[in-house]
Amino acid sequence: xxxxxxxxxxxxxxxxxxxxxxxxxxxxxxxxxxxxxxxxxxxxxxxxxxxxxxxxxxxxxxxxxxxxxxxxxxxxxxxxxxxxxxxxxx
Numbered sequence: 057x058x059x060x061x062x063x064x065x066x067x068x069x070x071x072x073x074x075x076x077x078x079x080x081x082x083x084x085x086x087x088x089x090x091x092x093x094x095x096x097x098x099x100x101x102x103x104x105x106x107x108x109x110x111x112x113x114x115x116x117x118x119x120x121x122x123x124x125x126x127x128x129x130x131x132x133x134x135x136x137x138x139x140x141x142x143x144x145x146x
Contacts, residue, residue, distance in 0.1 A: 057099075057134065058134050060084045060086065060100065063084070063100050063102070063130075063134050063135065064082045064084060064102070066130055066134065067082045067102060067104060067127060067130070067135070068080055068082055070126045070127050070128065070130070071104065071106055071123060071126045071127070073126070074122070074125070074126035075106065075108040075110045075111075075122060075123075075126055076108065076109070076110070077106045077107055077108040077110075078107045078108060078109070078145050079105075079106070079107040080104070080105070080106045080107075081103075081104075081105040081106075082102055082103070082104050082105075083102060083103040083105075084100060084101075084102055085101040085102060085103055085139065086100045086101045086102075099132075099133065099134060099135060099136035100134065100135055100136060101135075101136055101137045101138075101139075102135060102137070102138055102139070103138070103139040103140075103141070104123060104138055104139070104140050104141070104142075105141045106123065106140075106141070106142050106143075107142075107143055107144070107145050108142070108144065108145075109144060109145065110122060111142050111143055111144040112144035112145075113144075114144075116142070119140070119142035119143070120140050120142060122142070123138070123140050123142055124138070
């Protein structure tokens with residue numbers, strides 16, 4: 057299993073590569089989920105705040121799908137859950 061810092065870097069790298077965001081922030085929320093089944097396996101809970109032109113004209117569901125696609129196989133392994141705030145630049 058990766059450390060929290062390594063997971064944050066993984067998320068940022070994958071989202072940067074796929075979506076070229078103007079801004080990205082990743083917060084480790086794992087401590088808030090101690091006792092939760094996903095936390096018991098060692099997988100992390102994260103909040104991802106991302107601003108990208110790739111989201112322009114898309115629905116929230118489409119934006120979330122783009123983020124999940126970018127993160128790929130890390131979901132369900134290193135990452136148990138994501139809270140996503142995805143929007144286009146204003």
